[in-house]
Amino acid sequence: MGGGSLKANSGVAARSARIWRQSAGGIGGAALSVEPGRGASERSTQENLPRPAAPITGWANTESSVSTTLTVWQNFASACTITIAVAAYPQIGIALSPPAMTVSLSPSSMNMSTGDTTRYVTTTVLPSTVSFTPTYASGLTGDPNSSCDASIGFSGNGGTGTVNSTVSAGPAGCGGVFGVLAYVGAVRGSPSLQVIVPPQVMIATEHGEAGGQTGTGDASMPALLLVAENRFGDPTFGSYATWQAVLVPSQFYGASDGTTDGIQPELDYAAGVFAGTSAVSLPPGAECYWSPTTAQWNSIATAYSSGATTEPSSDGAPGCWTGANLPAGDMRQIVVKTSVANNARGGSYQGAPAFVFLQLATTGSSAVIEVP
């Protein structure tokens, strides 16, 4: 903080004033003093603040008033009381009126990839004439099912009025959910910021498996991540517990996609599933999926409308629970999720949903069920 200004006016009773102080940013001792003008004297604060590097000058002296500008060279560690008495004229008091500084931070939430280099937060300080360098306190509030914790950092640039601070996250591929507070001096910005950094493999898998399904309201991308999430802890899928362990090319070929940054809408969908805030849901047993062709979809739709209890042949379903991998007493059941849009390619996929899902059900159940 380059310094705020305080105005000392005569003609009021001597009193104390609260002024701002900043705790972060390596701020040293606060300094405030008044260079006595005519008849004025100085008295240090209760904290015995050191003298300023430069005197206050320019007292204006008229018949009716005396005034000057007090410049705060340093920031204050906490609110403190300053009493200034004018010895020669005890009836004259000086009121120090610190400006009402407000610090705001936007946005209140942000999703980002460890590969992003252009994401920033905006800190705005009023009065806009104040020169400042915001500092940020961040903490990991969650790291759900990521094999490694990311950390985030902010650029240290300053300015007046509004400052954009670039946010970075790393190491590449790690994840985390962070709470961030902005400070200007001792003033805490409002609101706090939530930063969600999903593991990059979630973004890459969405792009590699469903990159063409970008329509508004299409649940394709989050749904396929929920399939992977459903595998957490399932011993028949390896009992894995992290996104990095589950989303591997041998199980989700799209995980080999080379996307390294936070492309949209993949980033936002991945962040929602990672942080558990996604509104999209999937039955917990749906652990496989595929994209049926039109012909395959027709056989699925027929089985659904007829209430069949046997999976249609040649429906294109992947090799999940095949052979002796199918638990005794169970059958495979196709789950059609109506919020998954049709395959955007058309052609041989015309009219078929981009994805249908597979789960286990007790033998004799419906071969196909529908969920919203």
Place this chain on the structure above:
Amino acid sequence: MPKEVINPMRHQRAAIIFFLGPLALCASAQTAAAERDQLRASAQAKVANLSLVLRPPATAAPGVAPSPQQREQAMSQIHSEIDAYIAQTVDPAHLDLNSLNQDLAAILRPHSVRAEYGDPPTAFGTDIAGTRFLLVAYVLYAGLHGSGGTSVAIRAYRAADGRFELADSTGDDMDGCELFVRELHAPLPNEAWLLAWGAVTGSSGPGAYIVRVYAFDGAKFRTIWRPDLLPGVTASVTLDGFNIRRVDLSRSLPPGWEYTEDHYVLEPGGPLLAFSSPDPH
């Protein structure tokens, strides 16, 4: 010249041999068939029991899962059962692959899958440097998905002393996959080449496939071709090589998969990509 004395008993014996000989042979064949049926039934029962380790019955206590060691041991024992069955029942001089394939399918019934996921157990016969060999391919399902989800068997048996004995196998190279196998036109004399491919169990979307070309030289298998995982594969054999149809990610906007067919020709050093062509569908 003394007249030949006709010994009526001799004629009787000849007649008996003449008439009963085929009957004896027939009886012998029947005995062999009965023995084979018995051996098959025995192997079938043993494999079914061992498979229960891999796939516990619905009545089993919930949450009781076999350990990895138990699975591995069960699958190893099933492989041994197959080896023993082949050694005991398959006559190298009278190789009937159809019967053998049917027997293997019956014995390995707990591990059968729909045709789109893999081939039934498949046997190939081949002669290498004057010796007869039997190549057998099948999959055991371990009740899991992905790595360790299956045990893929591609095993070679050498004819010796009127029976087939295990010579070599491809090991665990393709474990975790389903399996299709085709015999290739080997570009080297005295070798048998196989094209094998299959999706990794549990792989979603277009599926992740392992593809291999193996050569067997009468003693050992060697891996001729080991490409990276490929998405959405089907394959076919040609006169001079094979074709691989696969999802072409460079042209796809997922999940609108576009396919490309790669045409490979076989050279002694391995397959060479001759050309690729988009596969409209």
